[in-house]
Amino acid sequence: MEALLSGLLSAPVFLAPKPWEDWSLFGEQVVLGLLTGALYALVALAIVLIYRSTDIINFAQSEMAMFGTFAMWSIWLSGVAFFSNPWVLLVLAGLFGLGLGAVVERVVIRPVEGKPVLTIVVVTLGLFLVLNSVATWIWAQGELPKSFPSPLSVLDSWDIGFASIPEHRVLIFAVGAGAMVLLGLLFNYTKVGLAMRATAQNPLAAQLMGINVGNMLTLGWALSGALGGIAGALIAPVVTLHPAFMLPVLLYSFAAAVLGGLNSVPGAVVGGFIIGVAENLLGTYTPHAILGPEMSLPLALMLLVAILLVRPTGLLGERTVRKV
């Protein structure tokens, strides 16, 4: 039986590298997966933020970040010495996102506020089209993709023996960790955070408790826009800048946010890491002839669905109790 099994596994169709043949490769794949996962986690945090504060999923999240990043790119090229500092750009990207989020909520979302959730989601889809198209019109007539400056080098790296970690990726890690802690504090330990959660769960009751629902929704959009903007400015140096650069990240981040639980801040980060690592390991250690790197994304998504079936509200998500 054992012989049959090992014989079967050594058939060419099932040929695959094995982790124990090269542990340093395994280590490198895990580290690289965590690095990629950090990108997803960053955007997933913005998704969680807006879901917890307004109860919707924002499809325009990616394009708002893209739009802001292109705006920063213009500022960068403006020639003013102050703006050529990538750290300044990073801060400005956050501020721009903050403003864009607030404007979008006031102008586009406010008129459909209180309408069915799907109506609002479709409005964000319309917003996606508008932002994408306007950005293409303004910025994307020249050679694409563009490069975007990074505060820390994308080429210099820290060698940790079995893998090298580019300095810029360390920054992404740090920002992601910082954002996670701040958001956790905001939602769990501040009055504003509590008011935002209350608004998302039951606007009418929140209003009766004296919460200004409109301002809370604007705040939610603004904060999520700021986080998205910073994420865009951090991701652009890695994946390069063009009008569609954030959409794939957004799709991965949806998966990450859902995997961790849409209402859980640490869940978003855990979800991002799991997706990133799973994709790398599944691409590397599955039989190349029948699965392999080409199938790594579908396999990772299957894993996502499988986990959801066991935990329908994500790994760290709280079950919402529904009253009849």
Added chain:
Amino acid sequence: MEMDIWPFLALSLGVSGLVRLLPWGTERQRVVASLLVLLAFMCWAPFVLDNFRLIQMTRIAALGLALLGLNILTGYNGQVSLGHGAFVLMGAYTVAVLLDRKEQLNLIDASPWPFWATIFVAGFLAAAAGLVIGVPALRLSGPYLAIATLAVMISFPIIVRKYGTFTGGSQGIAFSRPPTPPFLEDLLRREQWTYFLCLLALLVMTALAWNLLRGQFGRALQAVRDSEVAAAAMGIHVARVKVLAFVISAFYAGVAGALLALMTGIVNPETVDIVQSINYLAGIVIGGLASIMGSIIGAGAIVFIPSDAANQLAKLPFLDPDMLRRAPGAIQGAVVILVMMLMPYGVAGALHRLARLRPEQVLAGWRQVPALASQALGRLSWAWDIRPRARQGPGSHNPKREVVGHGDGGSNRPTQDEMTKGGQ
């Protein structure tokens, strides 16, 4: 006689509307007659429209089926799917594989199938896939289900490329489209024949859906949507209803995919991409959730907004045509946003409410226009709004929890029967 699509649609909708509304006969007679008139116009369409518009109409018929399927699932049953493109692709691939003359799939038979049979096979295969996805979907709800179905849609084209022996890989499968039947050859061009094929499918499937949704099953679907616990308490088998909704919905999507494939004679992974799959959901929300008419209107929106919004607006003097040419998406997106702002319950919902308005209500509304206008200006101005406003009328439930509501929460909320029948 040749006509462009817009005058044609205005004429057909106008005449059938007149038949419906002029005071003659009984209510039932008027409804049936107006539908027959509309059908007559649709049968006349291929002889007055040019091929471009005819192909658009054909695509609306096919997409209308996909959207109707999605609407059964999302609008009537409250299960949000972003992955219906996968079922459509599956239907399209089924037809392509079965009609392909090359030996793509030696497993079955080298000779091509009769094309009408492939449509059924496509539908049933998609329905089987719907079963496979619908059962685990029981565990998930809301955005979790939406993202899980999106994951299916993202994976599908990649799987198709990987197992290219069966699917033609990224090149796709080109097959010869079914010829016009011999007895119609002298009468119809190929585009006209394809159109009638899709129109027939739309008619049959719409009638089936109407029959299904107005009866016990339709009520069960909506009871489950509104409250699973209450539905279970009334003796509805919730799980069975939800899975059935998935299966039926996937069947419709599969047939739609089959028709799309028969239209072009080529299927590849880009036949439906992720963005289009998400657009299906936008289509039913724009057209109107939980409405058969809304599904077809939504298909019209998906086809006509990209092809006509920018072109028609370019005729306006104050818009820069160069901008429109380079940023067509901006106009499309703006139209989508405006439609949702003006008609948050979709076009079908708006039409329905319009039909129920009494003249005195309209007059009352007219008197409020100045007040409303100043309010709208106030919203657009950047003043940080600190007045606590009552956002909902008295007696309404909390709309934030209502995922797929189709009323306005007020007193003249339409019932489902009224929405499908188009008013009393």
Added chain:
Amino acid sequence: MRLKRAWLLLAALLSLGLFLAACEEEEGPATPTPGTTPGRPGQVRTDFGVTDTEIKLGHTNVLSGSLAAVYQPVTPALQAYFEYVNREKGGVCGRRITLIVEDNQYSPTVARERVTKLIEQDRVLALVGDLGTPAVTGEVDYVNEQKVPLLYVSTGASKWGDYQRWPWTIGFIPDYVSEGRILGRFAQERFPNAKVGILYQNDDFGLDGRNGFKQEFRGQIVAEQSYESTATDISSQMANLRAAGADLVYLYATPAFSARAFQYMQQNNWRPQVMMSYVNPPVLTATLAGGGNAQAGLQLVQGTISTNYLLDYIADADKPEMKEHVRIMQTYGGPPVQSLSVYGQALAELMVETLKRACDAGDLTRAGVLRAAESIRGFRMSVLLPGITVNLGPRDHFAIQALVPSQIQPDGTPRPLRDQPISVE
């Protein structure tokens, strides 16, 4: 009850009114009738899309709605060159060229619909430079049934040269299989003992490039890795290539991903020989790899073997042809100068030449245009690299099938590694 309905009645009447209004507007489109119209150089036969003053051409490109909208500058570049011909050269055959553009959304279904509009509503003479492999796949059968020339298709799929299946279709750019074969043959020549690692994009483009390479290269391939065009990171794939011990990396990827591959090599201090596709303009790839710093990027990209057929808008900026290109694009509303604008001009020049030949033969009909295209031998567009010419014939429906392998120098210019281009015709 009746009062309630009055409003709908009003709406119905209103839409009828709209219909009547629209009817008055529609005074029947002027349809060009087949016949003979006087042209300046003698009599010219015409059938569709040609009047005494105008030649109408159609073009579909991916302008919106998809991840693939990055190729849209080709369209304004085409338009700019045609405008230049109209204004400065008096058009072709004494007629202005008008380009009617439609958005095919990268989808076969939409493309089929839009191309029907171009052929049956606009009645264009020919289609030029349609872009997007899936989109053109949706158009091609119909266009050939209608016997409309589908000229210089701007996609690198290898199937467009199939003149028996699609007699009215002519491909333009070197297809990706051919490029893969050329690079494979070159690798076989120069690095027969290399351990090759392949990284390709998992779609039409990448698979063609991989398959072409494997047809010609007989040596050892130690690893093959792929990525999705929607991927965010390819370090994992690069790590696998490195672990497999590859010393020659064959990179069939688009610039954003090639740049990331170079970044990975730098981060890990890994220096294999690299071969990459012509879709990666050297300076752009280097700038991306250097994170905006072209100088740093060129340190990584130099020594890479690539191929080319067009002038490079940065490396060849001083050549008179490139200066003229910049002037045309700036004067006539073209896009900012870039590889795609150079490409668009090459396409437009070949189309103008085709129309000229048709005019000289006195036959500006659809069939005449196809015959004119098939008669082109040894034609050189101004923005092609030296030694590369367009050769077409009734049994050769690929415009360019030769490429010059070259090595990227530290200043970003490609140095040709052979005197003659390698051709796989």
